[in-house]
Amino acid sequence: MTTTEKIFTRNFHLPDSHTLERYRATGGYSALAKALAMEPTAIVEEVKKSNLRGLGGAAFPTGVKWGFIPKGSTAPKYLVINADEGEPGTFKDRYLLERDPHALVEGMIIAARAIGSHLGFVYIRGEYVQPWRVFSGAVREAYAAGLLGKGIQGSAFDFDIVIHRGAGAYICGEETGLLSSLEGKKGWPKIKPPFPAVKGAFGHPTIVNNVETIASVPHIINRGAEWFAGLGTKTQGGTRLYSVSGHVVKPGVVEAPVTTTLRSLIYDHAGGIRDGRRLKAVVPGGSSAPILTADEIDVVMDADGLKAAGSMIGSAGVIVFDETVSIPEALMVVARFYAHESCGQCTPCRESTGWIYKMAHRIVDGKGRKEDLDTILDIAKRGAGTTICAFYDGAVGPYVSYIEKFREEFESLIRSGAGA
């Protein structure tokens, strides 16, 4: 077992880890005191130097994103937290909301000061009722302790948090879809530019960050950018939370440095494959990440490592398939998801996700046609990059990789005419 320093998860095992008292007893809100004495630009610089990258999916450098807020703008600025966790195979933000909610509150206040925001929104997926309750409790505690509201901790800085519940739509995890939803509309993504940092929520400069990304910030301020950067690779700092699920002995949230390999996550941290079976494939970064075969797991689990392996780190949701899994059936399940969740705004996405699901379904039903595989690949590749948001590109990842890496399995199913 690899042992590494636990940052996010250090208090997860404590029954009262969600309380202000416990958070404070373990150093909580000391970073805030430090940040309130720092110049906002110094906070942004520190986060840039830490190599913190967005942990929701896009892996964009967080400090750089903060720097996109127009200089000298007197318009209201908003900090929006994306807690619309929905990427299949991902569940780490749920743990943070329930077991370390004050890290998010503290990180938000620091981030808000860095970007000059006085109002933050936390967009929590509607199904997350318990996480919403726990996080709401933490926000109430923070207000009662003078950590939120007017003149935080005797400073001149004001910041309020509004908690907003979603209502069931994967697309609202896409940052501009989320903003549409926050504005009281259906969750249709918006064309960029303008980027949210210039024109975001309610038409004003807005930074949208993932829960885990912001929960990292207090640790960076407390212990320094060099320390955080030193935990990771040259281009990405820190440890992060990997959600490991599927056919492993110990599914769950694993905190590990981003230098960890996929093999180590599966075999050291998650106890290997269940029931003594063999590994067949792994989806390494949530369902939109292209699949890796059992021979491709010696890959470093940071953004660049997975990119080099032809996949992506995404939300770091690791879904493990043992040798009994039918890849065509798995593709059908994934295709059903994208067909259901396409918001319908862009034609290539709306049409392709629907038709690809139908084809995947008939292949599994034993009614596949010889040309179906090439048709799916053709449709998938043609549509990639033609839509307003990254949703369709995310669907193309599994469509193409499942078929290209397991083509023989699809072909023999089609040839046999039997269902999977």
Added chain:
Amino acid sequence: MADARHPEFTAEQLAEARRLMALYPDKRGALLPVLHLAQDTFGYISLEVEEYVAGLFELAPAHVHEVATFYTMFFKEPVGRHVVAVCHNLTCHLMGAKGIVDHLRERLGVEPGETTADGRVTLLTVECLCACEQAPMMQVDDRYEGLLTAGKVDQILGALR
């Protein structure tokens, strides 16, 4: 449950709706929260509820309809006293979601999307609820139930009135 065909908030609920509206730079931001409040009050979002909510926001009912129908958690028709929503996405699929759905279909005598004749349970299949470490799992009203087996499902169903 208040009547979804003749919706009207109580004075307290109206005050809550106004409080929610005041939290946003534009009151329309409170549309989802107020629709949640409406569904908790009236059971589902009927056309009449849409029209009522539209009135509160000074929006066209068509705008509210567009929003209410976009999100899966807003019910357009009455549902049972309990909603059982089984995840059938990737990890739950790997861990046996289909067997859980089949077991529920048999026990309840309904297909996904339907409600039992006694109005007790509506059965749904849903996309990833992001509790894959407990797969196969489902949501029963407000709570998550994981590591499901046929026996555990029976226990859970037995406790629903």
